[in-house]
Amino acid sequence: MQPRIHEKIRNRPAMESLTASVAEIAKQMRTCIQCGTCTASCPNEFAMDLTPRQLWRRVQIGQPEEIFTSTTFSICSSCYCCTLRCPRGLPLTDIMSALKRVAAARMIPRYRQGVHFHKAFLDSVMRHGRVREMEFMALYFMSLKHPLEPFRYFALGMRLILRGKIHMQLPARRNKKLAALFVKAEDMEKHR
Amino acid sequence: MNYLYYPGCSLTGSAREYDVSTRALMALLGAELTEIEDWTCCGASAAEAVDPMLSLSLAGRNLALAETMSAGPDILVPCSACYLNLKRAEAAVREQGGALDDINTVLAGEGVIVNDNHHIRHLLDVLSRDVGADIIIGRRVRDLAGLAIAPYYGCQCLRPYAEFDDPENPASMEPLIAATGASVHRWSMGGKCCGASHMTTDRAVALELVGAILDAAAGADAVVTVCPMCQMNLEAFQLKISRQRRNKLDIPILYLPQLLGLSMGLPADTLALDLNLSNVGVFQN
Ligand code: SF4
Ligand code: SF4
Secondary structure (H helix, E strand, C coil): CCCCCCCCCCCHHHHHHHHHHHHHHHHHHCCCCCCCHHHHHCCCHHHCCCCHHHHHHHHHHCCHHHHHHCCHHHHCCCCCHHHHHCCCCCCHHHHHHHHHHHHHHCCCHHHHHHHHHHHHHHHHHHHHCCCCHHHHHHHHHHHHCCCCHHHHHHHHHHHHHHCCCCCCCCCCCCCCCCHHHHHHHHHHHHCC | CEEEECCCCHHHCCCHHHHHHHHHHHHHCCCEEEECCCCCCCCHHHHHHHCHHHHHHHHHHHHHHHHCCCCCCEEEECCHHHHHHHHHHHHHHHHCCHHHHHHHHHHHCCCCCCCCCCEEEEHHHHHHHHHCHHHHHHCCCCCCCCCEEEECCCCCCCCCCCCCCCCCCCCCHHHHHHHCCCEECCCCCCCCCCCCCHHHHCHHHHHHHHHHHHHHCCCCCEEEECCHHHHHHHHHCHHHHHHHHCCCCCCCEEEHHHHHHHHCCCCCCCCCHHHCCCCCHHHCC
16 A cells, blocks of 8 residues: 655654754755756656656755655666666766665655565565575565555466466475575675 | 576566576577576565665675576676666675775675676667677578567666666667567657556555556567566556556567577577466467
8 A cells, every 4th residue: 555645754863863863865966956957867856756857856955755655766667768868977876775775774655665575575586696586576475464455466477377487386495595695795795 | 608507586486487588598699508506586675675784685696696507797687676676786796995804704605705796687688789780680580571570678687787778768688679670669768767666565655657658569460578576567467557548558569689590590499488377378379
C-alpha cells in the first residue's frame, strides 16, 4: 500500500538525525544554480510532486521534511539523464541514491516498498550467490504483508513458469553463500 | 575473438533467450566465450540502493574471479544492469584509491583479490566495434528487407559510462540493423528510460513510460533491446498498456542477437524465440 504522500515525520530525534544527513548531502549541492535542466531532462518528472530542481533547492536550504515526504527521490529511476546534462556537473543520480539510502535506513514511509524490494532481492543473493527470481518475489510479497499484492503478478508469473524461465522454489533459508561478504561490506561501509 | 563471459542472474532465468541467442550468435561469429567460474550476482540496483560498499564488493568479487582465469582480459556482459555495476567497480579499481583497498579488504574473506586487469565490455559494444556491420553483411543468408526495426538502448549501457556510444543520441545499433537488410525505424525514444524496477514498486509510472515508448514504435515491425529489464518491461505489459491507452500496442520485442542471428541464418529455436513474451511469430518462420 502507498502511504499518503504528506504523512508527517513527527519523531523529534529522528528528525534531527535526518537534518544532519541532509546537511551532509547538501555540501555536494552547493553549486546548483537552479537552472532546471535536471527537471527538463527527467522522464519521471510527471509523477513527482516536487520537480528535481525543487528537490535540490530543498536540499540546499535543508528541509528534510519536504524532501522525505515528497515522491521525488523514490520515483527517480536512476536514468542518469540529469547527471549527463547538469551544467554544474553535479553527480545528481548518485546524490539521489544517497537520499534513497537515508530514506531506506530510516524506513521512511514513502520508500518502504522500495526498501522491501531491495532487501528481498539481496536476501536471495546472500543465500545463493545468485538471485532466484521466484524466491525473491516470494520474499518481497511476504515482506509487504499485503495479501492481494501477489495477484498483480499472477498472470506474468504463469507466463514465465510456462516458458520454464522461473521455477517454483520455496525460500531456502539455510543457504548462506555470501554471508561473510555481506557482513564485511556492511562493516566497511559504516567506517568509510 | 575470445571473451570471458558474465551472464548474470537474469540470463539464467527470465532472460534465458538472451543468453541462448548471445552464445549462439557469438559461436557463429567464431568468438569463444568462457564463463567466469562461480560468478555471483552483480548486486543489481538493490545493493547500490542499500549499501554502496556491498555493491562494489559484489561486483568486485566477479572482477577478481575473472582475473584468475586465463581467457580475457575482456569480459563480455549482455545485461545492462550488470554492465553498469561491474563498470562502477571497474572505475573504483582503476582509480587505485581508497575504494580499491576497501573492496580488497572485503574480498580477502572470499580468498580473492582484484587488480586493474580486466575490461568490462557490453554486448552492444562488442557487436558494434569488435564485430561490426561488415561481418554481419558478409555472413547474411536471410535478407530482412521490408522490415523496419526500432533500436532501443535504454539507460544503463549508455549512461553514466559513455564507453562506445553517444549517451544523448545513441546510434551504435543502426549499422547492425541495416546490416540485416532491415531499415531503421526513426524515433527519439532509443535512449529513454523504461522505468526499470518501477514496474514492481511504482507500476503506474512505469506503465506510462513504457506506453510512450510503445506508442512511438508505431510503424516499426519490431523493437530490439540489449537489456533484460528493458525487454521485460517492453513486452510483458503490452496487453495492459493497450487497454489503458485504448490502442493496440502489440509489437514484437527481440533481443539484438536474436535479430542478427536470424539474418545470419540461425533457426528460431537456436535463438530461443519461443521464450519471448511478446508475439514474435513473424520471425519464427
Ligand atoms: S541541472 Fe544542475 S545546476 Fe541546474 S537545477 Fe539541476 S542540479 Fe541545479
Ligand atoms: S536520474 Fe532520476 S532524477 Fe535524474 S533524470 Fe533520471 S529519473 Fe530523473
